[in-house]
Structures are given as structure tokens and as C-alpha cells.
Amino acid sequence: MEITYDGAKVYVATGSKAFNPELPSITFVHGAGMDHSVWTLFARHFARNGFNSLALDLAGHGRSGGACKPTIGEWAQWVDGVLGTLGVEKTAIVGHSMGSLVALETAARHPARITKAVLVGFGYPMAVGQPLLDAAKANHHDAVDMMIIWGHDYYAQFGASGVPAMSTINVWKRVLERAGPGVIFDDLNACHTYTGGEEAAGLVQCPVTIVSGDRDRMTPVKGAKDFLRHLPKAKLEVLAECGHGLMEERPEGLHKALVAALG
Template sequence: MLLRIDGNEAYCYTGGKRFDASLPTVVFVHGAQNDHSVWALQTRYFAHHGYGVLAVDFPGHGRSAGPALTSIEAMSAWLQSLLDAVGVERAMLIGHSMGSLAALETAASAPQRVARLALVGTAYPMRVSEALLDAALHDEARAIDMVNIWSHSTMSPKPSCPAPGFNVIGASRRLMQQVSQRGPDHLFHTDFSVCNAYGNGEAAAAAVRCPTLLLLGSRDMMTPPRAAAGLGKAIAGARTCRIEGSGHALMAEQPDAVLEALYGFARED
């Protein structure tokens, strides 16, 4: 689905069904150097089981035009403009990595608009090493390789993950290459800088009032579970679920477990 947000064309994947604003809405928010496609399995299931789905491409990512956003606060404002554009007052937000910070900030700054909050592969502060920031700025191909090695729990996923012959690391690497080719210069560095600079996480966490789930990979080296402990304690009533055997790329490495956790959370009374 194509929309106009802040004067630019914006794309949202709707899970293979026409978006219906009368249904409970779930917004899926991607991480750095990614796009809507990282949520392929989860979005299709939600869309075919009673939900209106919006899997966003942030500006400068995937099919959305415009310069990349340069702060978590700007990403939060963009998400709120997205809800305005589709006529939705209140939605569940599911964010991965960088997207989890944007979802967190939105739940804090616009609590009336967020019904539930799921933070996947999250951490605060979300620090990025100087070596990775430098590679993202001066040698993006190397940065993509570094991130994909660190984001997966193994170089050789079991053949059934998620289908025989499927190369999980290769698919993630190719997606990042495509996002780089289509997006503005130094997009990876911009995204990492946004994560590194965000400083409102503690205050945002304390302000969240909606049901919240932290979904973490037990073998995540990019955002280790211990790095999310502060958020889990600061968000009132937050629950933490660990996906065993998964790294940072939870949605690709353990797609069924991620779907089960998210769908179960969405269906709770």
C-alpha cells in the first residue's frame, strides 16, 4: 500500500490482504538497513487472522521515498503520521532493534495511540561499536558482513529454518545490499547513528502504560538479553520472553516461535 506521509511516498506491506482500518491494527517496524520484508511470515499470518497489518518501510528504506530519518523521535513522529494517514487512532506496535526504540518512543509520547507494545531484539542504551560505525561509513559492504555474522546464532542454520535449502544469512545479507542500493548514501551509518544517539529510553520506558512484551534471542550478540534488562524493569508490567537458540535476526532464525509469541500476546485479554 502506498501513502503520502510528510510529502513523500511511503510504502506499507499489508500481509497479502487489503488493509481494513476497522480491524485491530498491528504496525510492524523494521530495524537498521532493513525493510518490511523481515516480517514476511508474521505479517501474513496476522493479516489472515483478523488484523489490519501495516509493515512499514521507513523513509529511505525499501520502497519509501525521502531522506532517512535521523533520530528516534523523528521515527516516532513518522509512525504517528502513518496512523493519521490510514485513519487509525490506536494500534499495536511491534518493533525490531532500531524499530523497537521507535515503537518505545511512540508508546511514551503518544500513549493514547498504542494499545500494545512488543520490543523484539531490543536494548537500551543501544550502543554501536566504533569499529562498526566506521565500517558503515567507509566500507558498507564490510559492515553488512559484520552485522550478519553477529546477528545469527550459527553460520549453518538447520535445513528446516525456515525451509529446506533456505540460506538465512545469505537472505539477510542480500536484503541489506538491496536496501543500500536503493537508499540514500551512508544509510547504514545513519541508522546506526540514530540507535547510538538515542538518549530518552529510560524516561520513555517509565512512561509506557500499555501491555508490553520484550522478545529476545538467547544468543543475540547485537543486543544481548542482559542489555534489555533495564527496559524490562522500567516498563510497568512488562514481560520478557526469550527465544532459545536465536540471535538478533529472530524473525528469520526462529520465525514460528516469534509468531507464536507475538500472536499470543496480541490475543491476550
């Protein structure tokens, strides 16, 4: 599905199902340099089981036009604006990595619209190493390589995959290589400079679930555990033998966590 928001095309994957305002909705937000395709397995499940499934291509990503936003707060406003344009009055929101920060901030700023939040691969603060920022700013392929290496458990480095006949490493590589100039840097820098996590947590009114990989080296599970003091009612699910690429590394575990959190 394509709509126009803020003068630019926005692509929303719906699992091949038409939007039905009578059904509950789930909005999926991808991470840095990614697009809607990382949510395909999960979005299709919910689209076929009584939900509107809305996997967004953020502005400047995938099939969406427009420019990247420089801050997490501006991304949250963009997501809310897109949902309003779609006519989505209420929705659960699921975000991965940068998308988890966007989901948290959206839930904080727009409590009347967001009914549940699932933060996948979440960490706060989400600091990014200077070598990665430098490579991304230079649009150097080293940035993609570093994200692949640090983004996956060592099993995935040797070809292990949670999806038969799919290369976890090459999925990330191909998606990240499609990102336009400056996109990966803008996204990583938005994560690196975000300082509103504690304030956002205090404003969130909906149920929150955090899903982490026990071997995540980009957003280590310790950061999620520490953040629970700001979200005392939140639930934490930890997937075993899993890095930052939860959707590809442990799809069944993530699927179970999403079903438990969202219905």
C-alpha cells in the same frame, strides 16, 4: 499499499488485504538497513486472522521515498504521522532492533494511539561498535558483513535456518545490500545516540512484551532483563539458541510470542 506522507511516497505491506477500519491493527517496524519484508511471515498471519497488518518501509528504506531520520524521536514522529495519514486511530506496534526503540518511543509519545507494544531484539542503551559505525559511514561492505556475523547465532553461520530451504544469512545480506548510501550508518547512529529509553519507559501506558534471543550478540538478553526495572509490568520472552535475527532464526518461537502478546 502506497500513500504520500511529508511529500514522499510511503510503502506499507498489508498482507494482500485491504485496510478495514473496523478491524484492530498491528504496525510492524523493521530494523537498521532493513525493510518490510523481514516481517512477511508474521504480517501475513495476522492479516488473515482478523487484523489490519501494516508492515512499514521507513522513509528511505525499501519502496519508500524520502530521507532517513537522524534520531529515534524523529522516527517515532514519522511513524505516528504515517499512521494518522492512514486513518489508524488505534494500533499495536511491533519493532525489531532499531524498530524496537522506535516502537518504545512511539508508545511513549502517543499513548492514545498505541494499544500494545512488542519489542523484538531490544536492548538499551543500543550502543554500536566504532568499527561498524566507521564501515557503515564509509558505505563499505564490511558493515553488512559485521551485521550478518554478529547478528546471528553460530548455527545460522553454518547454514541452519528456522525456515526450510531459506538461507538466514543470505536473506539479511540481500536486504542490507539493497540499502541506499548512508542508510545503514544513519540507522545505526540513531540507535547509538538514543538516550531517551528510561524517560520513554516512564511514559508508556500500554502492555509491553520484550522478545529476545538467548544468544543475541548485538542486543544481549541481559540488556532487556536490566531494562525491566523501568518497565516492571512488561513480559520478557527468551527464545533458545537464537541470535539477533529472531524472525528468520526462530520464526515459530517468535510467532507464538507475538500471538500470545497480540491475540
